[in-house]
Amino acid sequence: MFKIVSFGLISFLTTILLIDGAEAKHRYKKYHHNHFYKTHHQKANHKKHIRKPAPPPIVVANVDISSQTMHVEVNGWSYGNWRVSTARAGYSTPHGTFRVQRLARVYYSKKYDNSPMPYSVFFYGGNAIHGTTHISSLGRPASHGCVRLAPSNAAALFDLVEEYGASRTKITITD
16 A cells, blocks of 8 residues: 655655555545535634524513513512503503613603603613502503502612623513
8 A cells, every 4th residue: 555665866865655546545535625624614604603592581570561560580480479550541561572771770751750760670762660659550550651660679670680680681561
């Protein structure tokens, strides 16, 4: 399979390892296949931005408009069931699944008479889940579109979102 051929040159002897024809063809194909695979696929993968799937949410807040309640889960475990107030007649609370856009421990509505919105968890434009001083309105529609909670419950939700992260929080609002 291998042949060793020696050539004498001016002052030294050079030994060259020659490979049999079939062996050379096999090595050539193998080298070029591996070389093509590595360079082609490395370049292709380098260009692609492969996104890892997002980790599942840790904090889940489910708002049920028909019962005017919110159920909060943390890591799949029930954390709390609270009365809420959503949009009254003439206004609407957005429906769907949302991610937290921003947090504000102290916030005042720019649209509705500078009304206090403590522990605001914004999820859709100016809509937020926040505390209210109108505790007697909880359990029935009374807001301009936000989801109102008792201040202690709003603080608890706010703290959960801060602790676990806005990206790991999901808000779902259904009828």
